[in-house]
Amino acid sequence: MTSSALVPTQGTDKADRIAEVNRHTAETRIHVRVNLDGSGVANLHTGIGFFDHMLDQIARHGLIDLDVHCDGDLHIDGHHTVEDVGIAIGQAIAQAVGDKKGLRRYGHAYVPLDEALSRAVIDLSGRPGLSFDIAFTSAMVGQFDTQLTYEFFQGFANHALATVHIDNLKGINAHHQAETAFKAFGRALRMAVERDARMVGMIPSTKGVL
DSSP: OOOOOOEEOOOOTTSOOEEEEEEEOSSEEEEEEEETTSOSOEEEEOSOHHHHHHHHHHHHHHTOEEEEEEEEOTTTOSHHHHHHHHHHHHHHHHHHHTTOTTBOOEEEEEEEETTEEEEEEEEOOSOOEEEEEOOOSOSEETTEETTHHHHHHHHHHHHHTOEEEEEEEEOSSHHHHHHHHHHHHHHHHHHHHSBOTTSTTEESSTTSOO
């Protein structure tokens, strides 16, 4: 017979959950700052207007204060910028949640926008993985290559050490498809990083570590 229980430990639940990441490569120079207990304020400059608009959705609907400044090799294309911003935000989230004591851990959301409907599910599991299903109806929205939506979420999942599922269930307009995905992700992330009053000082796993 076996038994399991969530493991109470000395809590760091009330600590400020703010993190900054500087990521410099031959392709991009990125500064990211996140505050998980913010009010959704965003200061964004990636050089890709529609991408800034999507990051603003994460901040606003996730109630996360988010600063992102990226100088990338946009003379080539947007790939390195979008992927590397995903990596840096993932790293910042991983730092901000710390040992994950007292967190809800899981988050999910459905978001509609006119004809489009998307779902996002997140597990701050410590095991990176992405399941992504969006059949975009257009290759470009403004100066944003819609294929790079996958690269953003892949970079985030790998470096936040999170399991992420992103699905567009319905959609005709590519702008709406992308926007519902990013909004749903923001709301799911908000749920996952929320403090749970019933989990103070406890790791949300029967393993006792995430």
